[in-house]
Amino acid sequence: MHDLPQQILSWFATRSWSLHPHQQDMLARKDAPATLLIAPTGGGKTMAGFLPTLAELADGSHAGLHTLYVSPLKALAADIKRNLTGPVAEIGLPIRIEDRTGDTPSSRKRRQRADPPHILLTTPESLALMVSYEDAARTFKGLQRVIVDEVHALAESKRGDQLMLALSRLQALCPDLRRVGLSATVDDPAAIANRLARHPDPCPILMADPGPAPDIRMLEVSDAPPWAGGGAAYSIPAVLDQIRQHTTTLIFHNTRAQAEIFFHNLWLANDEGLPIGIHHGSLDRVQRERVEGAMVRGELRAVVCTGSLDLGIDWGDVDLVIQIGAPKNVKRLVQRIGRANHRYNAPSKALLVPANRFEVVECRAALEAARAGELDGDPLPPGPRDVLCQHVLIAACAGPFSADDLYAEVTGAGAYAALSRAAFDACLEFCATGGYALRAYDQWQRLLQRPDGLWQLRDPRATARIRMNLGTIQDTDTLKVRLRRSRGGKPLGEIEEGFAATLTAGDTFLIAGQIVRYEGLRDMTVEVTRNAAKKPKVATFNGTKFATSTQLSDRILRILNQEHWPELPNHTADWLALQRRVSHMPRAGRLLVESFPHDGREHICAYGFAGRNAQQTLGLLLTKRMEELGLDPLGFVATDYATLIWGLERVTDPHALFDLDALRDGLEGWLAENAVMKRAFRSAATIAGLIERNTPGQRKSGRQATFSSDILYDTLRKYDPDHLLLDITREEALRGLVDFGRIEEMMSRVGDRVDLVRLSRISPLAAPLLLEVGKIPIKGTGIERLMAQEAEALMQTAGLVDLAQ
Secondary structure (H helix, E strand, O other): OOOOOHHHHHHHHHOOOOOOHHHHHHHHOOOOOEEEEEOOOOOOHHHHHHHHHHHHHOOOOOOOOOEEEEOOOHHHHHHHHHHHHHHHHHHOOOOOEEEEOOOOOHHHHHHHHHOOOOEEEEOHHHHHHHHOOOOHHHHOOOOOEEEEOOHHHHHOOHHHHHHHHHHHHHHHHOOOOEEEEEEOOOOOHHHHHHHHOEOOOOOOEEEOOOOOOOEEEEOOOOOOOOOOOOOOHHHHHHHHHHHHHOOEEEEEOOOHHHHHHHHHHHHHHOOOOOOEEEEOOOEOHHHHHHHHHHHHOOOOOEEEEOHHHOOOOOOOOEEEEEEEOOOOOHHHHHHHHOOOOOOOOOOOEEEEEOOOHHHHHHHHHHHHHHHHOOOOOOOOOOOOHHHHHHHHHHHHHHOOEOHHHHHHHHOOEHHHOOOOHHHHHHHHHHHHHOOHHHOOOHHHOOEEEOOOOOEEEOOOOHHHHHHHOOOOOOOOOEEEEEEOOOOOOOEEEEEEHHHHHOOOOOOEEEEOOEEEEEEEEEOOEEEEEEOOOOOOOEEOOOOOOOOOOHHHHHHHHHHHOOOOOOOOOHHHHHHHHHHHHHOOOOOOOOEEEEEEEEOOEEEEEEEOOOOHHHHHHHHHHHHHHHHHOOOOEEEEEEOOOOEEEEEOOOOOOHHHHOOHHHHHHHHHHHHHHOHHHHHHHHHHHHHHOOOOOEEOOEEOOHHHHHHHHHHHHHHHHHHOOOOHHHHHHHHHHHHHHOOHHHHHHHHHHHOOOEEEEEOOOOOOOOHHHHHOOOOEEOOOHHHHHHHHHHHHHHHHHHOOHHHHO
16 A cells, blocks of 8 residues: 555455555545546545545654544534544544634634644635635645545536635645545536646546446336326335335435425325434524434435435445436436445445426436436636635735735636736725725725735724625525424424515414414524314425426437337327327427417426526516517416417517527516516625625525615616626526526527427427426506406406496
């Protein structure tokens, strides 16, 4: 074994363990400036990352911090600490290991800055806070290695951009710092390696043996899935049967609401009282930790969960993963599959459960892609400027800085390598003054330039407020939920503030797997009591609604256009065959638009396969265009694959509707006044430091923050339309919230190949859309026309028309 001290070799020998080839390779590359290791779940990635550290610390000669481990999840950092501490103690290595997250007591955080451990396990937010202190150089003195776990998950979010800027700051403090990235699921290794390395240094990619192919199948269920919806209640008996047959099962859902509803239905059917838990991000931390502890001890037969358990926590006894609902992208599916049989060279076992009829096709496409090892993903965008503005403020908290040095530091982060000096200076100017329209207000005058050219905080007391608002995770506005007692009862978790506002005393809802009754709001806390009802009024959490990836959509279209579907259940194959007989099948490179009458209204259905956000945006833009053309739309509904619109007039010229320039012009006008832009502005302004969510002694409610951000947005639009944050807001809204880029990509691929098919009745593929929730009414000329017709009919009935004449 390469370069391992004798005491570590002896420890391996007593267990008859040997290093995997990629672990030996990581030891051989221990001095490389950067390395990206891609290894399957259960393949010992974390050990591979830490072996060089353990070897270098074995003789006890290193003082202070040696290795920093960064994870996307606090729970993962705690899990790694547990898994590292045991072997280190058994071997007898003189190594101190600690974690530092949002849950760490303040006293320990202060001590860690002055007396850091040899290995510190943390998160991007905590690291950003640490580099903001003026004593950061002392804290990180001697730092040799940084290990970024689940690097793919971080690279695709603003948390990853924040992390890479912090690493650039660390590299300036510790020039010989070595970087290691660990991941099991990377669709574009070169892009991730580019983000990990200090630009323009190379980052070699080490690919481990992928191990045996996973055992993935569709769950066989006697009942056919429903036509629409996401609950998959029809599968409960079959899922319970699988739980009985396995030691521990993880049951993944795409949203927290779906997880809560499924857990509730599962528990009602659990006549044997099998121990089953629920885990998601809105539950109280104590409850999450209780479930995690029970998992580690092997006390649970199943856990219903969301993305909170996607990443690499080592649940050794999990032998089955069930994905409820289509996974929406293959990378997420592969990541979740890897939670089962978390051992090297043991195939993971997973079952897919489509929630509705169309998801049968989508699950089949995801299953085939996972078997083929085809991971999906979008190109990584350049580093966002709101995160850069926050980093400028972080640098100022640490002490006076040179703009030239900070620019060099920032462009050393791969995501910001192409950042122009003018763009950097614009961010610096914003941090200093707030921008042209806001420079007259003292609260946004935060930086000043000294006579020697260095920049510093105008008021050193601002450091506390800046640190309180660091981070890129934007909360949905939530309120704590507690069981009612005289002195404050047991915390259950959080619900959205908007949902809480709809509740009246006596309403019941789901949280933490139980039905509770809303009693009232007290000190910004939702007070509830337990309720014995079988059915709640509603489940709460919005959660994340994932969009189907473009790669998965392409594969779905290929399946739809097969001549026969022997691999699909008969009910789904018959449904698709009927679609082919009465209409057309959607095809790649063409846009199918069906037109048909239904329930006294004219309908069109456009099959764009562009993802839910884009299809919803398409609905908004098409109905706006229909208004302009006098087609009187009344409403629409969207899914990942289609947009269905109903109105009073028949569409005869689809090309007039789908003109890309007209859609783009419509988007500009719609965005300018829409709440989507205000939501994007609020997020960017909070990250960039213009809006404070937290101030000493108080925290703004979501409504207060929304109110102040709306005023700022309207002010800047009126007096400073070229303001940096408005520019950032538009970029964010187009890319994330409305996904217009997918519409542009779809239309550029389609061109003028728009196929309008007139039908005498609704088509098989369009029918499920009428059952979808989330229908959006259009309050335009169509509604006015209907009201006028109704008024005319009433007048006729009352015999008043002749009198009026």
